[in-house]
Structure formats: C-alpha cells, structure tokens
Amino acid sequence: MRQYESRRIIISAIFLIVGIIFLVRLFFVQVIDSQYKLDATNNVLRTIVKYPARGLIYDRNGTLLVYNEAAYDLMVVPKVIDEDFDTTGFCVLLEMTKDGFDERFNRAKNYSRYKASIFEKEISARSYAKIQEQLFNYPGFFVQTRTLRTYPKQTAAHMVGYVGEANPKIIEKDSYYKSGDYIGISGIEKHYEKVLRGKRGQEVQMVDVFNRPKGKFQDGAFDTTAVSGSNLKLTIDADLQSYGEKLMQNKKGSIVAIDPSTGEILTLISMPTYDPNLLVGRQRSKNYGKLSQDTLKPLFNRALMAAYPPGSTFKSINALIGLQEEVLTPSILYSCYRGYSFGGRKMGCHQHRSPVNLEFSIQISCNAYYCNVFRSIIDHYPTVEKGYNVWRTYVTNFGLGKKTGIDLPNELSGFVPKTDYYDRYYLKGKWHSTTILSLAIGQGELGFTPMQMANMVTAIANRGYYITPHIAKEINGQSITSFDSTIIRNETGIEAKYFNEVVEAMYKVVEKGTGTSAKIDSLQVCGKTGTVQNPHGDDHSTFIAFAPKDNPKIALSVYVENGYWGSRWAAPIAGLLIEQYLRDTITRPHIEKRMLEGNLIGTVPKITSNEGK
C-alpha cells in the first residue's frame, strides 16, 4: 500500500486547514472583536449602588418633620428558581396570589433570567421582618435596602412636597440621575433636591453566574461611599402649621404667615391637604391617582398657585400710594352715599356714616373713598397710562404681580395688568381711571396668591420693606442667609410715616371695625378684612393681619373660599393663629370651636347677622 503514501499530504493538509481556520477564528474573536470583552464585563461586574440617606427636615423649633425609614426591595434572579421552588409557601409569605407571583416573576424573567431585578418594591420594615426570617428557604430571592420618606407630623404636605423615582425624562436631562434614584418631585424636596439628596456611592462587585458576590473588583479601586444628604431646618413652626390646618379643616383656602423682621415663613397652609405619608412607597401611585381625581383638588397648592383678587384688603395699599403721591392726606374727607357714582354708573357701598376720612375708610372699608383715592392717583398725571404706570410700580414694589422669590417651586407670578393689556382690551386711549375703577377696591383683573398677600402685609408691618420670604432656615446648621444671596431687603418706595397712618387705621379695624373677630385682649392686632367677589360661587372670605402693632412678630393672610365676608371666617382664624403663635394659648374657645366645626365644603349657611364687610 505504499502507492497511497501521497495521501499523507492530503490528510496533513486537512489537519492543517482546520488548525489554520481555528487560528483565524480565534484571532478574530480574541483580538479583533471587542464585543466579547464588553459582554464579559457585563457578565461579571455588578455595580451596587449605595443610596445615600436623604437629608432630614426639621421645623424652626427642631421638631422632626421628615425622616427616612428603611424599606426593602425584594430582588429575584429568575434562573435560580427551579421546579422545586415552593411557590405556594412563598405566596403566603408575601401575601400575594399565584397570579400576582406569576406576573412579577415573568416580568423579572423578561428583563433577564440571569440578572437580578426587582420582584416587589418598597416592602415596609414591618412586613420585611416577617419575610426575612424565612427568605433563606427561597433561594434566588434577596433584598436590597432602600429608604422611604416618613412624615411623623402628617402636616405641611404641599410645602414639604414628595419624592419619587427619577423618570426617563429626568434621567435624560440630568446625567446625575440613574434609574431607581429618588428625586424630589415637589415642594421643599424639589427645591432643595441637591442639598437633601447627598451623594450616591457605589461598590463594584464581581459576581458569579448565580449573581453571588465574589469579592470587590480590583480591591475596591472604583468604590465610593455614599454621602448623606444635608439636614434642613425650616422656618416653619410645625405646631402653628398643624393648628392652622386644623382650623381650616373642611374648608378650602390658604393661610400664609411670615415673621416680618426676617421674611421667614411660619406657616404655609393650603386646604384641603392630605397626609404626606400617602405619597410614599407602594401605595403612592394608587393614592396619587385618588388625590388627583378629588374634585376638591387636595394636591393643588393654593398658597402659591391660586390667584385670588385681593378684595378690600387691597385698600390699604391704595391708601399708601395716595399718601406717598401726596394726593391724599389723612384728613381729607370723601362722602359716600351708598356708593360712588361716575358717568351714569355707580360703585356700590354699604350703609355707614359719611363723610369718611382715611382711618375710618379702612376701618369700615368704604368703597367710595377708594374710588376717589384711586382716581386722584391716576388722574394726577397728564395721561392715564402714565398715572397707571406710577400706580403699578408701587403695587409691584409690594411683591405683587411678580414672584416673591420664595424657595419653593411652581410659584405663580400673580397678575397686575400692564397698560398694553388695557390697550388691547379697551383700545388705546379709550380707557380712563373710571374704566379700571374696580382696581380701587382690589377687584377687577388683579390676581394675587395668598403668599403674595402675606408678603404684602409684611411690607406694611415693616412700614415700608419686606425681606424676600423663605422657608429654609438652616442647612446643616448654617444659616441660609449666609449663602443665599436672593434673600434681600426689598423697598416699597413709600415712606414709613405714611405707613403709620395706615397701620393705625388697620389697628382700628380690629379694635372696632370690620375685623373685631380677630381681636385679642391686650394684643395690638392690625388687620383688614376683604370679601373677594367670586363669579363661580359664593364670595371668598379674606383677612390680612399682623401683630403686635409695634415690632410685629407675625404677619399673615388668610383666604377661606366661599366664606363670604372676611369677618366671618378669615378674621377669626387669623386672630386664633396670632394668639396661638404669640401667646401659645387660646382665650376665646367659643370662636375656636366655631372655626373647627365650620364646614364650607358642602353648602354654606346663609349669612344673617350684620357682620362687617
């Protein structure tokens, strides 16, 4: 068989060809194609995110408002679950149905059979304690610790806001966030997100095919520790906030109280409110859906986002502008015969003594008086535009019609029309001081938020200026004013002596005018009632106040929707709050009782008594 010796060449060639094909293939796979190296990294490296504890939030007295409670995400690696897995027992442990189990399990399996994914989110510490004892019976399941916000005082929901998981849109916009991160969605949580969130840490682990950790990657060279968020101390007085919310129960409206000397917000109430704990954890989306469909709009922050006309409370501002413009003196008298007639029309007023001077006009809230004042301000200038612009500048100097700059998101600017608004509406040159006369009594186009109104009172209480209102007092023990340059003193451009005239009048309002229901023994409370005309239903009851008259400690605005006259709801509530804050006692329990029991969410009882306007 020697004759076939040449076939050795063919067989050798077959061997060599296979060897060469292998080497070419290996060169391609090992040297040229980098995809396999990436896949290998994905296989073996797990970045374990170390979530930082979010900063705690305290009130001005150090009462804890928001803290973190541990919650647990139950994770699953689907591949580890085999047919021996005790599904029934597991479902009992987790209190879920077999269908619920299958649904979650399939979702995890669709994500990856080999990588861990969330099976059940945000299990509370209490439920976890039970699960933990038995979890070792169920290989393939493990827990990852998270923290959830908890609100022990169950108050100030709108102001504190809530956190949620960063959605894809946020992640795209800000590269800091990754899927699974929490982010402040509203309120303080949103505005001070960067302060509160802290810094995420990470640990790069090597894992085996069952996702079991096998040690640190490169001895932890890529690991970082999580840095907790800074703690925040608010200017809010939690007790006052809770008390205000209680007084406002079963009513719609808002209360904003400010410490005039510092611009620190003492309460920021929007009613109806909700328990902030509802928007935490697994129940969040269900509860959010419920709240957002509630016709009373509990999620809507009226304090910052609802614009109401100021009503008669605005008369004080018109008086101040008139005095500064020197078209008004405290002694000027205007007569009022149940209203103010002009060009065949009449702005009505209620029955009172006439003629009226400045003090009495505020005390009894005379409409005719302010029609005269307003007209004399505007008509003092050669054109209505010029006069109007001067007036408008004073108004905006009180922080009205523009954002107050409070450190909370979604603040409404409010509305004071510009001249071009009237030019469009009435045509240029076709409007006069009488056309816009409703501005004299705080009606018409004006729209201010309760926040702006409280700020306006602050300027009156301070006799001419306000400090930019703010809600954060200290960050990690350091005063906010030391690094927030937006907190400044804002001047109204009206001299203090004129303020004294108006303040005296506002004192009389409470002492013996329309606001006596806010009167507190041996406390000099200044205030002004208002009744806001409401085209959609019953008028809104409003009251602005500050106390004490000298060296005021608190200034506030109260809106009670559909509450009719300012004296009926807003003024007593303001009085109770002032007394609570300054005295820490309530001397008029019968008024408190009436406020607590008042229900304006259903039908409003008809007004029969001669309560002031």
Place this chain on the structure above:
Amino acid sequence: MRGSKSLIDNIDWITVGLYLLLVLAGWLNIYAAVYNEEFESIFDTTQRYGKQLLWIGTAGIIATVILLIDERFFSTFGYFIYGFILSALVAVLLVGAATKGATSWFAIGGFKVQPSEFSKFATNLALAKYLSTLNIRMTDLKTKLTAVAIIGVPAILILLQNDTGSALVYGAFILVLFREGLSGNFLLIGLVSAFLFVITLIFQNDLYHFPFEIEITGGWMLIFVLAVLLSLVYYFNRKKKQVLLFVTVIFIASSGLVKSVDYVFNNILEPHQSKRINVMLGIESDPFGAGYNVNQSLIAIGSGGFFGKGYLKGTQTKYDFVPEQSTDFIFCTIGEEWGFIGSFVVITLFMALLLRILFLCSRQRSAFARIYGYGAAVIFFFHFTINIGMTIGLAPVIGIPLPFFSYGGSSLWAFTILLFVFIKMDADRLEVL
C-alpha cells in the same frame, strides 16, 4: 537485542514530549477552571485538579507498562481486545449508570469507567489488524463492508447508549480507509452531502414566490437549482461516455438527500440535537437556551484578548459563566487566561502531535503499525476539531472531550493507551520483518 537501553533510544521522545506538554497544560487549566480559594492546593484530591493528577499518575504507569509489553501482543490480541470491548459496550447498556441522558458508565465502587472511551482504541486495533492482513485490497467490496462493520458495530452500540458525540468519532475512520486506498470520491461524496445537508437546513423553511401565485418551498427550490446546474454539467460534457447516467444518478441522489434532510432533522434527531445544529448554523438565535453555552464560551475566549487575563484571573470561567468548563469547555479557560497566545500554542501543539504521528507512520515497515497510527491521529483530530470548534462556534455542541486536556480518568487513560501503543509500535519498528 531487546534491552531497555535500545527501547529508550528507540522511543520517539518528541511525541512523548508533546504528550507531556499537553497533559501538563491540561492539568494546570483544570486547576484554573475549578479554582477555589478554599482548596488552594493543586494536589488536593477532593478537587478535580487533584483527581486529575491521580489520573495523570496512573496514565504514566499505564504508558510505562505499554512500553514494556511486547509489540506483538497488540497484533496478536487485536481481535480479542475488540471483542472484549464490544461485550463491555453491550454490558453497559444493560447494567450501566446513566449520566446526563447517556448510559455509558460502569460504576465500580467509587470509580466510574466509560467503555466507549476505550472502544476507540480497540476499534482502531481491530481495523489495523484487518486491513494489514495480506492480500486485502481496499477496492474490494468485501473489504469495504468488513471495515465498515468493524467501525460501525461499536459506533451503533454507543449510539444506543444515547452518546451521539462519541459515536460520531467513528466517522473519522473514513480518513484511514482513504489513506489505505478508498476512492477519494467517497470523501468527496461525504463532503458534498454534508454541504447539501447544511444548505438544505438553511433554506428548508423558506418560501419563494413566483408569478401566478406559485409558491416553492426551499427544498424544491434547491432541487430546481441542482437540476439547472447538472444540466449545464451535462451540456458541457455531453460528448463523454456515460455522462447522462452519471448526472442523473447524482441528481436523484442529491434530491433524495435534500428531501430526506427534513425528515432526518425533524424525526430522527432529538429536539436538542436539531436545536444545537440550528443555533450553530445561525438559523436560530437562542443566547439563553441552546446557544447559551456557545455564547458564554465565546465571551470567555473573546475576553481573553491577545495576551489573556493571566493564570487564575479569568472571571468568566472562574465564576461559572461557562458550563462544563473543566470537561467539554476546557478550551475556554485557555482562551480567557492565556489569550490568543495561549490558544495559538495549544493549537500548534496539537498540530505538531498530529503531523508527528503522520510522519512516524511513514517510517513504519509494518502496515499494521502504520494503519494504527493513522487511526490514532484521526481520532485525536476529530476530538480536537469538534471540541475546539464548538467552543468557538464553528461546530455544533457535541460533548466530546479535548484529548489530554479535559478532566476525566477514562478519556485520559484511553487517549494515553491509544498514543503509547503507537509509540511502542514505532519504537519496535526495526524489529518488524
């Protein structure tokens, strides 16, 4: 003349050296594949690398014994050994232990022996003995049928054990027959059939649309293309004798093959086997199912890069991403930890061993030794091709070990016997008349 001095002089130490290198590399890589910080000693016999060391030691004893046995023992007892192994294969079917769906083990005490590993050696011995008989001509039909029977009987018995991979190895003997004078047409027919098989699988599920709403399935489309091609062959060779007959036979045979592939694939092969073939051919993509092994194997090898991650630093193999990594997928550890350099060295070592055996075959005076040598070479070659081929996605996943590397006593012993019997034959070649 037969002193131990001359034996040492006559042994081909190059082959022995290549063997030792491969076995040593295999052992080190098994250590790396099952490396565990808790059992760091490479000599720990509770671990696979420790056990493999025991196998290597006993394999050394076996090799020494073989070298001391008279070479004529193997030719004299060739059929006896073959018969003994055949009965062992039958016995294992009756009393054997099943592992992973294959009934191929004898469990004797704590040991497990796999007769199918040794039957390759026995079959090679019997085939060599038969083909080296005087006046045997490969062209005779009787010779062909007898040779096929010698190869086929153990292959069928192993197939009955449900160990398709080991059975396929026997197909490699066609190269020995070819070397001994089998017409090259058989090799060619084998290659063309395999090609048609693959092509048919790829196209069988396609539908081709033609005008007048005529739809043709992939199988019929292939037959149509074959008809056109063969008509052209006939047209250009029409003046030669018997061309029409030749072309017609080829057409009928290949059409039959194409149409039967569907049947074989769907009715004869097990579902997991057809799936593996489909995945390898890229017809199906299933990275977490049938394709998982190959995908992870490619990731491990590919992530090794040019220089590798370093010994014991392979993450993919160490953390069990690659299944069966100390047995069938041992090449992944080499590829990941030693990189392209390591792969290159291993492939070169195998090539050197194979070509060295072929070289030694050429210098044999006896046909028995030469045929045996070729048989050993093609068995090593087949294992090498399928095993490494499957780890890099060039061959279907057929669980057969990489000679000298894969963990396992039976396979190491069997490959050692297979090789050292030939080394012994070569050492004694001058004494053959």
